[in-house]
Amino acid sequence: MAGVAGMAVTATVLAGCGGSSAAKAASPGPVQHPASLVGVVGHNDAFTISLSDPSGQAISNLQAGTYSLTIKDESSLHNFHLTGDGVDKATSIGSTGTSTFSVTFKPGTYTFVCDPHSSQMKGRFTVT
Ligand SMILES: [Cu+2]
Numbered sequence: 001m002a003g004v005a006g007m008a009v010t011a012t013v014l015a016g017c018g019g020s021s022a023a024k025a026a027s028p029g030p031v032q033h034p035a036s037l038v039g040v041v042g043h044n045d046a047f048t049i050s051l052s053d054p055s056g057q058a059i060s061n062l063q064a065g066t067y068s069l070t071i072k073d074e075s076s077l078h079n080f081h082l083t084g085d086g087v088d089k090a091t092s093i094g095s096t097g098t099s100t101f102s103v104t105f106k107p108g109t110y111t112f113v114c115d116p117h118s119s120q121m122k123g124r125f126t127v128t
Contacts, residue, residue: 039069
């Protein structure tokens, strides 16, 4: 009994070490193929920008293909600008609103920024 418990503790510790930061840094994660994409910028005028699937999971490794992209530009201080191979979609800085685009992604790296604050409001993801 004591021996079994000891082994279980050891195994848990090893799994925790192997599965954490090193694996995440080396890989963009499992390939994601959501039904659509949702970009949000400037919620409550905060300096935040994100791209997620409809459930709120951040996009990091997207399956190549065509998606419906809904951008919620919630601030007149900010915009949402997505660029990469064959893609250049943006909302306007001085206004708010929801825009929907059809976007085709090819394998590579895509980035999204708020143009006036691109040094701090930015994100990127891999397309596989
Ligand atoms: Cu901004």
